[in-house]
Amino acid sequence: MGKLAGKVVVVTGAGRGIGRGVAEMMAAEGAKVVVNDPGVAMDGSGIDKAPADEVVDAIRSQGGAAVPNFDSVVSMQGGENIIQTAVNNFGRIDVLVNVAGILRDRMIFNMTEQEWDDVIAVHLKGHFACTKPASVLMRQQRYGRIINFSSESGVVGNAGQANYGAAKSGIAGFTRVVARDLGRYGVTVNCIVPRAWTRMTATLPRAPRPSGPGAAAAASMPGDEAGAQGQPGLPSAAEFQMMQPDYVAPMTCYLATDEAWNINGQIFLVYAGTVGLQAHPVAQRTIFKPGMWTVDELKEMVPRMMAGIANPAPPPEDLEIPGRPKAAS
């Protein structure tokens, strides 16, 4: 019997990439799956029913149960419809996996309000729009699993992604808070920070273009014209294979099982053969005095506290920076 036999699952953004892998593995483990995906382009534009329909067909052809849903996660009505699709077709909802995502990368000084709003809407509001209606039902039934998707861009930082990083950091915070809202009702809320080669990562400068066994999969990735095969620093075909989005699915499935009943409010880094439990943010170094610091005291103490801590984006040597000691010539 499958590890998710009888469970009813909603996976948003399940038409492609990581979401598709999660939907297919959960179906193979016996879950009945709502495959949500309006099939948008990577920037969120357009609509295409084919990706969700394809995943539903693939699940059914393996003897599984699945229905498509094409609503966008960006509105409360969309979220309500997505959750209602589970109730209408399968009678309940046990698991919500919030995977849907888009990218509109731009350096902060060039980013438009639209680029900001669109990315925040899909990722951050999208998590709320689906989680809210699911949480009402899960609280009533005293059972549920919610699995969110953040990113290293949000928990570590990545240049050119102020909108995306803010949303993904928000999702990490959302996870910690909602876990505390729902834990007492038998509902767990956790978060995955994935790494995988999908269309979302295909445009990164060092994206792989392997030859050999991984080449077929690579052919489905956009931007291959550059023909970077054989370039030093690119992953081997075997490494490329390990970075396929399907590798994120097993840990997502595990968090959805009954066995994971006491794992709540946690964030896991998941890629290839790696599952890492992320530390919660804590003060790394602390200075203390029994009263208010003066600015003069801090001018002395903070540099001492910060000794050895790297600036993630230091200004170039030839840029004159007020306050920076002049390099000895």
Ligand SMILES: NC(=O)c1ccc[n+]([C@@H]2O[C@H](COP(=O)([O-])OP(=O)(O)OC[C@H]3O[C@@H](n4cnc5c(N)ncnc54)[C@H](O)[C@@H]3O)[C@@H](O)[C@H]2O)c1
């Ligand atoms: N691939 C990675 O390395 C990586 C790294 C960090 C985080 N993530 C996150 O993992 C998730 C999946 O990413 P992926 O790489 O599989 O991307 P992907 O582009 O392959 O798949 C995302 C899917 O979400 C769907 N989607 C977009 N907007 C939607 C909306 N409004 N409503 C419903 N569905 C919508 C798209 O149509 C697409 O099929 C995203 O949240 C992404 O931010 C991915």
